[in-house]
Amino acid sequence: MEKHINPEVVIVGAGIGGSALATVLARAGIAVTLLEKSLVHVDHVRGEWLAPWGVAETQRLGLYETLLAAGGHHLGRHIGYGDDIDAATAESQLLDFNAFANAGFKPPLCMRHPDMCDLLNAEAIKSGAELLRGVTDLQVIAGAAPEVRFRHDGVDRKFTPRIVVGADGRNSVVRTQVGIDQHRDPTHHLMAGMLVDDTAGWPADLQTFGTEARVNFLAFPQSANRVRLYICYALDDKRRFAGADNQARFLDAFRLDTVPLSEHLANATPSGPCNSYGNEDTWTDVPYVPGVVLIGDAAGHNDPIIGQGLSISYRDVRVVRDLMLENRNWTPALFQPYADERRERMRRLRLTASTFSILSVEFGDHARDRRRKVHQQRLQGSFPDVAPVAFVGPEVLPAELFDESILDRLRAM
Template sequence: MRNTPSSQFDVVVTGGGIAGSTAAILLARAGASVAVVERTAVFRDRVRGEWLAPWGAAEVRRLGLGEVFERAGAHSLPWNVSRSGRPRYQATPEGDVPLTFSHPRVQEELLAEARSAGATVIRPALVEAVAPRQHGHGPSVTIQRQGRREVLRASLVVGADGRSSLARKVAGLAEHTHRSSRMLAGVLLGNVGGPDDLSHFLIRPRGEGLTMIYPRGDGYARGYVFLPDATEADFRGPDGFAFFMEAARASGIPEDVLEHVTQEGPLAGFVADDSWVDHPYRDGLALVGDAAGVSDPTWGMGMSLALLDARTLAEAWIAEGAVEPAGHRYAEQRDRYYRTVRTVENWQSDLLFSPGEEADQRRLRAARGWSQDPTRFPDLNGRGPDLDTSEAAYRRFLGLDDVTLRYAGEPVTA
């Protein structure tokens, strides 16, 4: 029987998307020998995030990846309009603004940058098996490419293999899920009207739905709708796009934005669940990006978290100089910042999208507080994991700290 050929690296990354490629770039820059295994030969358009929060744009700058995103056609989107109808400037305290882009183009450019940084990119290749560290042997990844099986051995395997992560299953790390009643649907739009530096984030009255339009230049935009009672089937077939557009109009997206809109990519719906893994490291296997947890897609923090995961893991690798302490250091930090983001997302989703009269009153009270002092509403876009999630901050968000807000009259929308 022929032996399966093998190769040795410091790090093997399974998955060449945003989280995996960024981790590969940073680890290769730090001097590690890195292999990235990517299943697809070409990244294609699917329904996914194409809006990067200001704090995520700050990560791009911090990581020295600005030129990579520019090559991918990244587009600055500093202004946003919500129910108040007043455009508002969105930025970090340092001035970083949101970015929009073609997700596949960014993936391609990041993977190319990983190769330029010294990583070995193996593509297309299928990951057949992942093995943790055991019996004195380091972790490994078994792949198949061009009809040949090969074993990649490493000190660290980075699982960047998405929601259905094989690395997570092999590590025995349980995925916890917070179920949502909302359906998310997304599609690439063409011939979008209105200013291309202005996004729309419009919630229907009484939390009955939400539409987001994120221009990315040249008349293109990524559109999303969230509906509490829709199903995946509503967005399928010849009537799916009409259903999507009806929902967008019902949210109050201006007609000059939608009048000539065309469908330019696949349309699909998904339940807007969020999930997480406690301490995403075990026995030489570290999880990043969606493999470690999927944040509530309503708030668009997933790609920013993926970049932060990559940086945190690389910094732990550099600081510790050994796999075990580096892996645990990363996992502890990841738990903290993901918990912060997820907590604030849940505060906002529960308040803004819960149905019923009691929920209406909670929204009314909170909105009066926000209109008097906008800092009551957490700046998740600008500050991300640096937010305060104490009980006092939660009460302030809801307006429970001020008795004068509890008996509101007419609503004042933030």
């Protein structure tokens, strides 16, 4: 690893976004140092499903083949099971991901989050970036000549890079220290996730999500024998997966009457923690100040119900990289196109996630009847369908679909 006495770019956060950006900038000959507080990447139950539009971003970044060679797992089909549709009808409406090839997209790609972080860390180092782990006492000072102060291996250090990138997640220290305002929706619902092994009876190419009783279930295979499972549930049911036996109760929630073969998920072996977190959207209108720019969750995250986190991060990396390589004068004005694109991108994703939340994580007879009505109206073309956004990205569908009135129509049903 090359030691940078005073790097051009300091990236705070060596997760997926930070490591990907470090890799592509280092490949372009830019001196980059990554600062990471953790010593080991662990399973915190984070995004592991990369949408087709996100896969396209990894291709543009030159990272796709690296992910694939390290075990990235493509899915082949989606079936939307649930208590608002019988299994035979759901299977007749199967979504074949290979059909996306006609639009230039590869199928969704799944990979364990810590493994992806480790892989990209190694790729960044291989490309010439420096990675410092176990960093504490971080202080970022914005300005035309930014400073980064921190402690590493018992030594106080200071960098004066040309620019600092905050890639340090939802609770970004960088964002707070440089005074970038974050907006936040109220939490809509709760979401629990767990990685499981011994799932050989579940088709390795099949993802599913749907609603039954009081859970919204999601399953995304990572191999022939491993699946990442999620359950979304109501705020008033917050103790559902709390306590020492939460893994067993989580698996029991996958004994689903409406999902054929779900017993292979319910009888699986836990391969990681069962963690719950709140689902909501956050965003920053202007994710930069002089000397500092934010990417990934640090700049705002989408409600995870539609699984866009990885795709958002890779898009951020690609846009910021392109701007930084096109013009090496990294003034705040350079990042205005990034701010404009991201603001509209996140608005569309917020609206899309809100429609999913209303339809999928509201429970009872009325909510089930609403799902049936919307499904029929979408088939007839009389209700706007923004669901494809979760696969092909927020800029592909017509702009007029992204109107807040769609949420009013849903709530009025």
